[in-house]
Amino acid sequence: MSRQPALIRLSAVVATALAEDLGTGWSVDDDLTSAATVPRDIRATAHFVPREAGVVAGLDAITETYAQVDPEVTVTRYAGDGDEVVPGETIVTIHGRARSVLAGERTALNLVTHLSGIATTTRELVDAVAGTGAIVRDTRKTLPGLRLVQKQAVLAGSGANHRMSLVDELLVKDNHVAAAGGMATAARGALSAARGLPVQIEVDSLEQLDVVLEAGADRVMLDNFSIEDSVEGVRRCRATGRKVFVEASGGITLETIAEIARTGVDSIAVGALTHSSGALDIGLDIHLDLPPGGEG
Missing domain, CATH: 3.20.20.70 (Aldolase class I)
Incomplete structure (x- = not known):
């Protein structure tokens, strides 16, 4: 039998990060600012967009974050781990209740920017020794x-x-x-x-x-x-x-x-x-899904 110790898997990492951000035994409505300002049933679409060029990694962290925050949030990827991305290019789109999107925003961004920073630094060094x-x-x-x-x-x-x-x-x-x-x-x-x-x-x-x-x-x-x-x-x-x-x-x-x-x-x-790798600058751009004639 392998003596490899149990490693903390992504699901546990995300659960710990969400508990840090929302508190033990959290719910989406524990995001007090969103609960005070965003109606419960408003829905939104949000895009993860790099602000600088780099290599993305940790996209599973976005999927896992929203699976834990609200399983009804849909996640669509337009890039994969290891892909080189450019500023302004949407790499992931999510859609669901606006409160849920906002509740998971920081956890997802913290992980994907950190891991993408590692991937970007690694690729720079690998390219430097090519040949x-x-x-x-x-x-x-x-x-x-x-x-x-x-x-x-x-x-x-x-x-x-x-x-x-x-x-x-x-x-x-x-x-x-x-x-x-x-x-x-x-x-x-x-x-x-x-x-x-x-x-x-x-x-x-x-x-x-x-x-x-x-x-x-x-x-x-x-x-x-x-x-x-x-x-x-x-x-x-x-x-x-x-x-x-x-x-x-x-x-x-x-x-x-x-x-x-x-x-x-x-x-x-x-x-x-x-x-010591720096984070890759990735932002979340959110847009409300408003009915015709709704407030813009």
């Missing part, structure tokens, strides 16, 4: 409770996922080395305990790299290496005659990633994808 053979991967530096949906947004941006949790693979980092009493001890311990799971070992110098290669590591992470040391590190890995997966990490930016990719690494880990 080098290097892939762009995320890390576990995710917002609590949002890891699954954030990593899905990375995939929408054409990136790749690193491990989802601590039980997926072994990744020896500097604090493991310190606690184990040295790199050789930590490396040998992880490799002997793997039992078929991947083992990646982070190194911060060429000397440490030599130690882990001697121990038999076939997955290494070059952390904060200079360009020159990265080139040499890749050379040493290839010289083993084994297939050694080489990943770069540490302070990766859009300005530096292409040069890092050209050192020959197989992968580049970017924690900023999930912890």
Whole structure:
């Protein structure tokens, strides 16, 4: 049986967000402003519209939000996760009671703008390394409770996922080395305990790299290496005659990633994808469905 821990699914993320916005045990009428200003039976059509170009992700969050707010609200999509969009282009239209549309507005926008921001940043980095053979991967530096949906947004941006949790693979980092009493001890311990799971070992110098290669590591992470040391590190890995997966990490930016990719690494880990990407500006434009002669 898999030891993968239960991950918070989108339905639970949306339920938590709605409870934050409307209160525990909420109803649509707990949106006090809408209840005070919008007649109960007024219906509306609303459009999710990007205000800037980017890559959209998290569109399921819009559908899930309105499924929980009011199952009678209809959701029509004109884009899919991973699509590149331009300003002014409607990506989703919703139709239903105006109070329901307004009650779910902030939850839906918070999620789709955040996840689209991750997808957009990921795509920019992926495009920057095009032709080098290097892939762009995320890390576990995710917002609590949002890891699954954030990593899905990375995939929408054409990136790749690193491990989802601590039980997926072994990744020896500097604090493991310190606690184990040295790199050789930590490396040998992880490799002997793997039992078929991947083992990646982070190194911060060429000397440490030599130690882990001697121990038999076939997955290494070059952390904060200079360009020159990265080139040499890749050379040493290839010289083993084994297939050694080489990943770069540490302070990766859009300005530096292409040069890092050209050192020959197989992968580049970017924690900023999930912890620092800005939101993609997407707005909700609402129009009331008025009878002929109604107030405009």
